[in-house]
Amino acid sequence: MKMENGQVTELPVPSKAALEQERKILLDLGNDIARVREKNDLITLFSKRIKSFFYFTHTIVTLIESKDETYTPFLLDHEHSPIRDHNRYGEMVAAHFSLNDPFIQAVLAADGPISFLLEDIMDKPQSPSFLKVNYERGVREILMTTLRNEEKPVGFIHIYTDRTEGFSLEFRDTIKGITPQLASAVANIIKNEEILNKEREKSFLLEFSSEIAAVRTKEDLALAVHTGLSKLNALRGYVIRKINEDGETLSTYIYDPGIANFDDPEWVAVTTARFPLYDGLQNRVLESYIPLLFSVEREVQRGITSSYLHYWKKVGYRTMVGIRLHYGITNLGILWLGIEEINIQLLQGICFQISVAMANIVANEQVEKTQQEQAFLLDFSNDIAQVKTKPDLEAAIFKVLDNALHSKLSMIRLIADDGVSMPAYMFDNTLFVNAGVTHEQMAASVITIEEPYTAKVLASKDGVVFDIAEELKGGSAYAKLWAATGLKYVYALPLRAGNKLLGTIWLHSDWLSQLVLRGICAQISVAIDNIQANEKLLAYKKQLEVENDYLKEQIKTIYNFSEIVGSGEAMQEVYRLMSIVASTNTTVLVLGETGTGKELIARALHNSSSRKDKLMVKVNCAALPTNLIESELFGHERGAFTGALDRRIGKFELANHSTLFLDEIGELPLEAQSKLLRVIQEREVERLGGKQTIKVDVRLIAATNRNLEEEVKAGRFRADLYFRLNVFPINLPPLRDRAEDIEPLIHFFVAKFAKNTGRKIRKVSPKVIQQLRSYTWPGNVRELEHLIERSVLLATDEVLQDVYIPKQSTSDKQDLSFILNRTLEEVERGYIVEVLKRCAGKISGPGGAAEILDVPGNTLHSKMKKLGITKADYFS
Numbered sequence: 039m040k041m042e043n044g045q046v047t048e049l050p051v052p053s054k055a056a057l058e059q060e061r062k063i064l065l066d067l068g069n070d071i072a073r074v075r076e077k078n079d080l081i082t083l084f085s086k087r088i089k090s091f092f093y094f095t096h097t098i099v100t101l102i103e104s105k106d107e108t109y110t111p112f113l114l115d116h117e118h119s120p121i122r123d124h125n126r127y128g129e130m131v132a133a134h135f136s137l138n139d140p141f142i143q144a145v146l147a148a149d150g151p152i153s154f155l156l157e158d159i160m161d162k163p164q165s166p167s168f169l170k171v172n173y174e175r176g177v178r179e180i181l182m183t184t185l186r187n188e189e190k191p192v193g194f195i196h197i198y199t200d201r202t203e204g205f206s207l208e209f210r211d212t213i214k215g216i217t218p219q220l221a222s223a224v225a226n227i228i229k230n231e232e233i234l235n236k237e238r239e240k241s242f243l244l245e246f247s248s249e250i251a252a253v254r255t256k257e258d259l260a261l262a263v264h265t266g267l268s269k270l271n272a273l274r275g276y277v278i279r280k281i282n283e284d285g286e287t288l289s290t291y292i293y294d295p296g297i298a299n300f301d302d303p304e305w306v307a308v309t310t311a312r313f314p315l316y317d318g319l320q321n322r323v324l325e326s327y328i329p330l331l332f333s334v335e336r337e338v339q340r341g342i343t344s345s346y347l348h349y350w351k352k353v354g355y356r357t358m359v360g361i362r363l364h365y366g367i368t369n370l371g372i373l374w375l376g377i378e379e380i381n382i383q384l385l386q387g388i389c390f391q392i393s394v395a396m397a398n399i400v401a402n403e404q405v406e407k408t409q410q411e412q413a414f415l416l417d418f419s420n421d422i423a424q425v426k427t428k429p430d431l432e433a434a435i436f437k438v439l440d441n442a443l444h445s446k447l448s449m450i451r452l453i454a455d456d457g458v459s460m461p462a463y464m465f466d467n468t469l470f471v472n473a474g475v476t477h478e479q480m481a482a483s484v485i486t487i488e489e490p491y492t493a494k495v496l497a498s499k500d501g502v503v504f505d506i507a508e509e510l511k512g513g514s515a516y517a518k519l520w521a522a523t524g525l526k527y528v529y530a531l532p533l534r535a536g537n538k539l540l541g542t543i544w545l546h547s548d549w550l551s552q553l554v555l556r557g558i559c560a561q562i563s564v565a566i567d568n569i570q571a572n573e574k575l576l577a578y579k580k581q582l583e584v585e586n587d588y589l590k591e592q593i594k595t596i597y598n599f600s601e602i603v604g605s606g607e608a609m610q611e612v613y614r615l616m617s618i619v620a621s622t623n624t625t626v627l628v629l630g631e632t633g634t635g636k637e638l639i640a641r642a643l644h645n646s647s648s649r650k651d652k653l654m655v656k657v658n659c660a661a662l663p664t665n666l667i668e669s670e671l672f673g674h675e676r677g678a679f680t681g682a683l684d685r686r687i688g689k690f691e692l693a694n695h696s697t698l699f700l701d702e703i704g705e706l707p708l709e710a711q712s713k714l715l716r717v718i719q720e721r722e723v724e725r726l727g728g729k730q731t732i733k734v735d736v737r738l739i740a741a742t743n744r745n746l747e748e749e750v751k752a753g754r755f756r757a758d759l760y761f762r763l764n765v766f767p768i769n770l771p772p773l774r775d776r777a778e779d780i781e782p783l784i785h786f787f788v789a790k791f792a793k794n795t796g797r798k799i800r801k802v803s804p805k806v807i808q809q810l811r812s813y814t815w816p817g818n819v820r821e822l823e824h825l826i827e828r829s830v831l832l833a834t835d836e837v838l839q840d841v842y843i844p845k846q847s848t849s850d851k852q853d854l855s856f857i858l859n860r861t862l863e864e865v866e867r868g869y870i871v872e873v874l875k876r877c878a879g880k881i882s883g884p885g886g887a888a889e890i891l892d893v894p895g896n897t898l899h900s901k902m903k904k905l906g907i908t909k910a911d912y913f914s
């Protein structure tokens with residue numbers, strides 16, 4: 039068939055000679071095909087064989103690629119191709135021409151070779167560009183025929199000539215005849231190539247796998263991947279991005295060392311950034327089981343904004359292949375290849391190997407990281423364990439954030455006692471310096487648990503991560519402030535101690551490990567809880583100390599007079615007065631019935647004064663013979679009066695710089711009263727018979743059981759002396775008026791006498807206490823003291839069960855005063871005599887006095903001897 043001037047004409051039947059030539063060519067070609075080593079050798083030999091019979095310039099074989107309905111050069115006779123010198127030659131060789139244009143459709147439709155004058159068709163719409171390029175290089179006519187394999191078109195033979203007289207009929211016949219053989223030769227070559235490629239891939243993968251098996255570190259992996267991938271055609275670099283712990287972003291894990299460009303800030307930015315997984319590219323790769331080839335330009339036009347895509351465009355990558363790296367069902371990341379063509383199977387093989395190596399390295403890194411993080415947390419917990427105060431905690435937190443986590447503390451807020459407001463507890467006031475808001479201002483703002491961000495954090499289990507860029511899009515006022523830190527995320531966590539919510543912590547960072555974050559927050563929570571508990575304790579302690587001081591002061595007032603027993607109201611008033619006057623030089627008049635403790639009070643006053651280092655001097659005014667009173671008080675010179683053989687220092691002089699206790703002052707004769715008054719007024723004494731006066735510094739305490747006012751009225755006591763003495767009166771209440779002191783006094787005396795006598799008395803029976811409380815105590819404390827002394831002496835048990843309480847009758851009162859005015863020895867003697875009388879003088883044996891007194895007979899004998907009891911006493 040021949041196409042001339044658009045007319046198809048039937049070709050005449052081939053001649054015998056032509057058939058011969060064809061046979062020869064076929065034979066030669068058959069032999070050639072068996073020898074062909076290089077695929078292009080086939081076309082060279084084919085050209086050579088035919089050229090020995092017919093004229094043409096060159097020939098090529100194109101192959102159909104059914105998937106995209108194109109055909110593309112496959113076998114080229116470079117050597118003879120006139121277009122080799124054409125500047126579009128490279129482009130032609132790699133081009134894919136559409137199967138849908140009329141030119142090639144005519145070829146496909148023809149039953150054999152079909153020829154075209156280039157001039158006629160090259161400028162027709164849709165005509166393939168190689169026609170024109172050939173024409174420009176002098177080619178004028180083309181003969182085309184379809185190569186079929188099992189009836190299916192697989193490619194075309196193109197034969198070109200620079201002459202215009204066309205291809206002869208013989209030539210066409212020959213071509214037609216050898217086409218099937220050429221077709222099967224091409225099919226074999228393709229098959230061979232496929233087998234060869236498979237072999238190459240296998241050995242490549244084997245090599246790659248052994249290289250990658252030796253990889254232990256990220257850096258080794260980067261190099262191995264580079265070496266492996268560089269064997270792929272037209273690779274322009276790669277990058278592997280790993281899915282981050284958040285599961286939502288990917289960051290560069292390794293990159294082709296060949297494309298690293300640290301001088302380019304854009305490259306650095308793209309290499310260090312975290313890209314969201316769902317960006318329209320990465321998610322597609324991760325969802326695809328096969329590698330995906332992207333046209334960079336097309337994706338940009340689709341509106342993908344990812345900065346890495348735009349970077350690729352900028353550096354001239356036209357197509358990129360993204361391959362999912364996974365281990366089992368777990369996605370690890372993406373391998374991005376800058377490559378124009380892909381061999382899917384080979385890539386998948388490579389990626390499988392990379393995935394395994396990467397999974398191992400990542401797992402190792404994870405183990406190492408976990409160990410580091412645990413060691414780090416241990417360190418932090420050691421620091422925290424030392425923390426006792428807020429400044430300690432602040433130091434520990436800032437240390438860990440600055441040195442180890444490269445993060446900043448924006449705020450710790452704690453829930454106040456009202457359970458609602460959240461005042462600032464701790465913050466880094468350098469953080470918002472660039473934001474024009476001082477941290478103090480922020481810290482001073484009132485936040486409650488209902489503030490939306492805070493509420494979200496408090497309600498979360500493990501905290502919330504705020505992506506500052508995202509928050510900015512939402513127009514949050516906080517985000518503007520946060521953005522000023524230059525850090526990417528805010529990690530906000532609730533602080534909890536057990537089930538108790540303490541508050542929130544806000545940290546700024548580009549990235550923080552969840553494990554570490556949770557670890558440090560847990561420890562910070564415990565530390566804050568402890569500090570708060572400690573602060574409460576300290577406040578409580580402080581309060582206790584204040585209370586303690588106050589109590590001590592009180593005790594000082596009330597109980598400083600330690601030897602005085604009784605804390606009832608009446609005695610407290612006494613103590614109060616004593617504490618007012620004790621340290622002064624004021625004259626004190628102690629008033630009270632006999633035995634109420636006047637002398638005790640006087641001694642206590644002296645002992646609490648600055649004069650306590652010197653002995654208190656006591657004068658019993660009642661016990662002195664009238665004629666000796668003056669000499670006793672003021673002293674005398676030798677020979678001052680009959681019997682004054684020596685000079686004598688008087689009590690006033692003796693009490694210089696000390697206290698003079700004038701007991702029973704009411705008994706002082708009037709004459710002595712006036713002398714005393716003079717000394718008190720002058721504060722100087724003159725010894726009897728002496729010529730000079732002696733200055734004395736004496737503090738006076740006087741005591742009496744008389745009513746001095748009455749005495750003054752009766753003219754027995756000088757009024758002026760009374761006024762001198764009655765400067766600071768202290769009234770001691772009788773014991774009957776302070777029943778509440780009776781029990782403490784009982785215990786005090788029981789302990790005292792038990793100790794003195796070596797007896798063990800642990801308790802006093804309630805009955806005894808009751809009896810003693812209801813007695814009227816005319817002899818006051820002294821009477822109680824004596825009664826207990828006797829009872830202890832007579833006690834037969836560890837518990838004081840019985841006491842002798844005088845009857846309250848008038849005669850008893852006399853008896854009582856009789857007893858009271860006797861010494862213990864006298865009372866004891868009288869008691870034993872009484873018992874002996876009742877026993878009719880029988881000392882030992884049944885019914886004897888020893889039995890009644892419950893003492894051994896010998897003891898009673900020696901006691902009687904000691905007390906001088908004779909038969910005359912109990913038989914009289």
Ligand SMILES: Nc1ncnc2c1ncn2[C@@H]1O[C@H](COP(=O)(O)OP(=O)(O)OP(=O)(O)O)[C@@H](O)[C@H]1O
Nearest residue numbers: 602603604631632633634635636637638743819820
């Ligand atoms: N509150 C008390 N606590 C302990 N012992 C006390 C108390 N009051 C008095 N006494 C004791 O009672 C006894 C009598 O006390 P003191 O001699 O002081 O009384 P007085 O009032 O001076 O007696 P008088 O008027 O007879 O001189 C002393 O042994 C004293 O120690």
